[in-house]
Amino acid sequence: MSLAVIGLGNPGNDYEGTRHNAGKILLDHVSSLSGIPLEKKQGEIRFGEGVWRGERVYLVFPETFMNLSGRVVPWLRLHGVESPSDWLILSDDLDTPFGMVRFREKGGSGGQRGIRSILQAAGSEAIARVKFGIGRPIQIGADISQYVLSPFTREERLRIPELLQNGGVLVERWVEAHSLKKSKG
Numbered sequence: 001m002s003l004a005v006i007g008l009g010n011p012g013n014d015y016e017g018t019r020h021n022a023g024k025i026l027l028d029h030v031s032s033l034s035g036i037p038l039e040k041k042q043g044e045i046r047f048g049e050g051v052w053r054g055e056r057v058y059l060v061f062p063e064t065f066m067n068l069s070g071r072v073v074p075w076l077r078l079h080g081v082e083s084p085s086d087w088l089i090l091s092d093d094l095d096t097p098f099g100m101v102r103f104r105e106k107g108g109s110g111g112q113r114g115i116r117s118i119l120q121a122a123g124s125e126a127i128a129r130v131k132f133g134i135g136r137p138i139q140i141g142a143d144i145s146q147y148v149l150s151p152f153t154r155e156e157r158l159r160i161p162e163l164l165q166n167g168g169v170l171v172e173r174w175v176e177a178h179s180l181k182k183s184k185g
Contacts, residue, residue: 002049002056003178004081005030005171006072008091008114010149011063020148022092022132023114024061029164030090030171031059045075053172054179069114070121084122088174089129090167091115092148096133098156101167103174104129130170132163 007027015021031038036050036059046061058081062072076087091112096102106126109116119125137147152160 001086002058002079002081003086003088003175004058004060004076004079005088005090005175006060006062006069006076006118008066008069008089008112009061010065015149017151018149019134019152020066020092022134023090025160026090026130026132026164026167026171027059027061029168033168033172034059042075044071053175055175057175066114067117070117070119073118073121084124084127086178087118087122087127088171089115089118089127090171091129091131092134093131094134094136094144094148096131096135098133098135099159099163100133101163101170102131102133103170104131128174130167130174132167 005027007023009015009021009024031048034050034052034057036048036052036057038046038048038059038061040047044063046063048059050057058079060072060076062069064071081087091114093110093112095110105128108125109119115129119127134148
């Protein structure tokens with residue numbers, strides 16, 4: 001059995017460091033933490049595989065635009081990670097204030113198009129996720145698309161290392177919980 005940690009974001013240099021790429025930023029941190037580099041590529045999927053905390057883990061970045069993230073589902077199933085309960089999505093979240101990182105066991109997309117795409121392709125909402133809070137724009141009536149595609153502010157960038165550390169702990173706990181479940185089951 002394998003697990004998959006899927007970081008969401010948009011491909012290309014234009015989107016690096018933007019709020020909408022918080023999932024990819026967190027995936028890169030998990031890559032460093034686990035020692036599993038994202039050095040392989042198949043089609044639209046960049047990935048790494050290795051053993052972390054006693055589990056075979058794939059770290060996966062769909063190099064598609066956010067709303068096409070569901071294209072990762074056939075790839076996961078082809079690589080033997082068939083059950084959505086063995087997937088963990090890392091994404092940005094508008095409804096979580098900046099400075100918070102949350103774990104959610106399952107549920108709807110909350111309007112996040114990358115998550116929506118994966119849930120639809122999987123036919124299941126039983127997919128865990130770690131949400132990196134980006135908060136909503138302060139300005140009333142601000143364009144949400146422009147906000148999520150904008151870079152973090154200088155003040156926000158100073159806090160990102162702490163948020164990545166907190167997010168990394170949540171991912172590590174999820175992997176360890178699977179390992180525990182397997183040893184008991």
